[in-house]
Amino acid sequence: MTLVVEEYDPAIEFFVGVLGFELVEDSPSRTNDGRPKRWVVVRPPGAETGILLARADGERQAAAVGNQVAGRVGFFLRVDDFAAAYDRMVVAGVEFVTAPRSEPYGRVAVFLDIAGNRWDLLGPA
Structure with a gap:
């Protein structure tokens, strides 16, 4: 990719x-x-x-x-420990555009990469 x-x-x-x-x-x-x-x-x-x-x-x-998928979430980063990854990324200055939430497929929060593309940070349910 x-x-x-x-x-x-x-x-x-x-x-x-x-x-x-x-x-x-x-x-x-x-x-x-x-x-x-x-x-x-x-x-x-x-x-x-x-x-x-x-x-x-x-x-x-x-x-x-920053607009490779027309403003949609187009990239996904799956982690084993959602809370630890989220906290580490917040401290590092990563911009989250949604608060963490629970979905049937797991914990998720949307963040922006350096170019402005939207990613899902995904963890276990």
């Missing part, structure tokens, strides 16, 4: 430093026309699937930053 961001380093700091993801890869690369870019992959601890952090290239991609 690709997440379009404004810049690599602040996105890495958010996902690795704030959310606690692993930095799987950060390698220099080039666009099809030879301009420098980076191949940056992060993933939650224990996950097999990573997220490619791609710096916006051009107006169309820049317009998608």
Whole structure:
């Protein structure tokens, strides 16, 4: 999965430093026309699937930053200890747009990533 961001380093700091993801890869690369870019992959601890952090290239991609799923929750971070993860994220300055609530599928609260995309923080019921 690709997440379009404004810049690599602040996105890495958010996902690795704030959310606690692993930095799987950060390698220099080039666009099809030879301009420098980076191949940056992060993933939650224990996950097999990573997220490619791609710096916006051009107006169309820049317009998608923070709105990749048209304002809906499009990303989900499942944790074993919801209360601990929520408290840690609040202390780290993560912006939650809903208060924690209980749903049939578990505890949930919506937060924004560094770009403004909406995520569900999900824990056990």
